[in-house]
Amino acid sequence: MYKWIHQFGSPKYFYDVSFRVSFWCGVVCVIFLLAGLYGGLVLAPADYQQGDSFRIIYIHVPSAWMSMFVYMVMAVSGGISLIWRIKVNEVIARSAAPLGASFTFLALATGSLWGKPMWGAWWVWDARLTSELILLFLYLGYMALVSAFEDRRTGARAGAILALVGVVNIPIIHYSVEWWNTLHQGPTVTKFSSPSIHTSMLIPLLLMWIGFMCYFFSVLMIRARAEILEYEANASWVRDLVNQSAKRRSI
């Protein structure tokens, strides 16, 4: 078992395997996204109150879930890279950050598109919105820090510490923001207290969520492969790879 896990720590092995992971995740992603979109946009009935505009949850909710999940991936992977100094984990944490930031941005953007007709405002200082915005700032801070280092490995490890600090902080920030908002309750109230969603609406949502997950892993692998080539630019296996593809092109 340990040996099986251990081989993933080798950049070359990871590079070979990740192509297949990326490909199959991509295939599953396309299938589930198409099924979820068909189910969500065509099959699911319109909401009795919100009409058709509720359908934006099929993008909004999965991206909000992903925004938190990706941060956890980043932090866990960063933690592993700090403890065992595994290069592959550094690469994964680095490559996950821009994806997480874009999921967070997508959640915010779709949320405000939905908020305009529903609440009458693009932006409300609601607890959930505000903590999502702070999450975006945390992602941007991580990316700024990691890219400020000339040495990739130092940058990745500094970023890992920051990601772990963020993991401890996110619950505190979330609950303090929630608490702040309940004291300053504004004119708008988000009423999601009874999460009673009909099965015909829920199933497409879950399909979309699986699709988003597979999309994330597929693109994460593509990004990680590119990063690993840059990390290992001086390794012999990368040079062989480049020579081979150059030869193939010349033929």
Add this chain to the structure above:
Amino acid sequence: MTSLFLGTLQRDLKLAFRRRSELANPLVFFVVVITLFPFAFGANAELIQLLSAGMIWIAALLASTLSLDGMFRSDYEDGCLDDLILASSPLGLLVLAKILSHWLINGIPLIIVSVLAGLLLSLSADTVLALCVTLLIGTPVLSLLGAITVALTVGLRNAGMLLSLILLPLYMPVLIFSVVAVDNARAGLPYTAELYFLAGILVLALTLCPLATAAAIRVRMS
């Protein structure tokens, strides 16, 4: 172990007092930022009082972020950070001494000046007391959280910008609880619950931040 802790503390305090003019800079900045707000919102006494807690706290956050910038810089440049890593005491403890000295040099004067700021904004004595207590509990958290970030960014191009970009979102909980506490005091309501929350955050930061800062220094110096 304690002697090295005290030695580091003493050294940092002595170094800071040798450069007295630099000591005053964050305080002057603090007062200048507070003076800007009435210009931006108009000299309406009621409105200013309504915003006073937030104004003073935002000025305190900015001032402490600015003062943090120099926390490890000279040690990084002259190689003292390497010596700290090689010292016989645990690095976290020595880092704690540096954080403590930073707070003594920057936090305490800020609290004293905030009394003046309170008078400037014509706050009542109770409100000023609440403000001072929140600053007393809150500013150590700022120094502790700041130490991690400074350790990560020291010596980088653009370190100051990066520092505030990373740090200010992390300050959010301290800002929220402090401002609510001061506002409650102004309205004559009890504010002990907010103080307990702040104290809880301080204890958590006191336990975890020195270790995280030590890890950050090790990463930077490796």
